[in-house]
Amino acid sequence: MRRGELYRARKASARDPKKYRVFVVVSRQVLIDSRFSTVICAPIYSVYDGLSTQVPVGIDEGLKHDSSIHCDELISIHKSSLTHFISTLSLQKIRELDKALAIALGLTQVT
DSSP, X not given: OOTTEEEEEEOSOTTOOSSEEEEEEXXXXXXXXXXXXXXXXXXXXXXXXXXXXXXXXXXGGTOSSOEEXXXXXXXXXXXXXXXXXXXXXXXXXXXXXXXXXXXXXXXXXXX
C-alpha cells in the first residue's frame, strides 16, 4: 500500500448511502508501513463543487466517471478494508492533493 493509491472499500459510515466508496490513501508512508492497523484516507465523490479542498479525478485515475477527492472529509480506515486496488495518482495529482490537504487542515503550504 502506498500514499496516493485509490481503493474501493465497503462504506465506512452508516450515513453514506453507497454500499462501496472509493478512497485515496493520504497518510504519510512511514505510517502506512508501520504496525498501525489504520490509515487516513479521503473519500471520492461523483460531485465536484470547485472548492479549493477538492481535487478533480476521473477516467485517467481508473474511475468510471468524473469525480473529486474531498479533503474536508478525512477518515481513518483499517488497512485490511482496502483490498480492491483501483489505481495510483500521478505525481501532478498528488501535488494537487497535498495543496488541497494543506488548505483543508489550515496549514501553510511548504514548497
